[in-house]
Amino acid sequence: MKKIFTLIAVLFSITTFAAPGPKTSKISISNNDRSKMQVKIDGRMYDLNNTFVMDNVRSGNHSITIYKTESFGFRKMTKVIYNSSMFVAPGQLIDVDINRSGNVSVKTISNDRFNRDDRNRGNDRDYNDRYDNNRNNNGRDNNYGRH
Numbered sequence: 001m002k003k004i005f006t007l008i009a010v011l012f013s014i015t016t017f018a019a020p021g022p023k024t025s026k027i028s029i030s031n032n033d034r035s036k037m038q039v040k041i042d043g044r045m046y047d048l049n050n051t052f053v054m055d056n057v058r059s060g061n062h063s064i065t066i067y068k069t070e071s072f073g074f075r076k077m078t079k080v081i082y083n084s085s086m087f088v089a090p091g092q093l094i095d096v097d098i099n100r101s102g103n104v105s106v107k108t109i110s111n112d113r114f115n116r117d118d119r120n121r122g123n124d125r126d127y128n129d130r131y132d133n134n135r136n137n138n139g140r141d142n143n144y145g146r147h
Contacts, residue, residue, distance in 0.1 A: 023091030025057040027064070031098045036069040059090045068102060 029052040031037050037048035041064055046052060048066070066082040082104040088094060093109040 024055065025059060025088045025090060025092045025094070027054040027057055027062075027088070027094045027096070028052070029066070029096040029098070032100050033068070033098050033102050034100075035102070037098065038067045038069070040065040040067070057088055059088055061085055061087050064096070066096075066098070066104065 027041065029039055029048060031048050031050055031052075039046050039048045039052060041054065042062055063085045064082065065080060065084075067078050068081045069076055069078045081098070081102050082096070084106075086094065086106075089110070091110065095107045095109060097105050097107075099105070
């Protein structure tokens with residue numbers, strides 16, 4: 001009886017430690033604008049210097065608002081430059097980039113290495129059974145003038 005219990009306990013502990021943990025998501029915001037910026041994620045306000053990274057973001061819907069504060073002499077004006085609600089999937093990186101003129105671009109990157117959509121990017125075969133290395137439909141590059 002002791003041997004059976006010990007065997008079951010060892011097998012149970014091996015399976016629990018070998019099982020992969022939950023995939024954590026991340027929100028990364030990089031600021032190339034020299035103005036004072038603040039970001040509000042799910043109601044909490046954070047100061048945004050150059051780069052802001054929020055790890056261990058739970059899956060689901062999140063609201064992100066980015067505020068820009070500009071100084072005009074003694075007056076300060078705060079305006080919203082980005083306001084969105086987005087769905088964060090497990091194991092996903094959301095990369096928000098603010099350029100020098102205050103324009104915002106958002107990219108989502110999946111950390112799932114078995115995702116079929118991200119694998120072999122740029123090397124998928126097209127209908128002619130030729131490799132599609134970022135070319136347009138007729139197989140010519142855009143680097144050699146008109147076609």
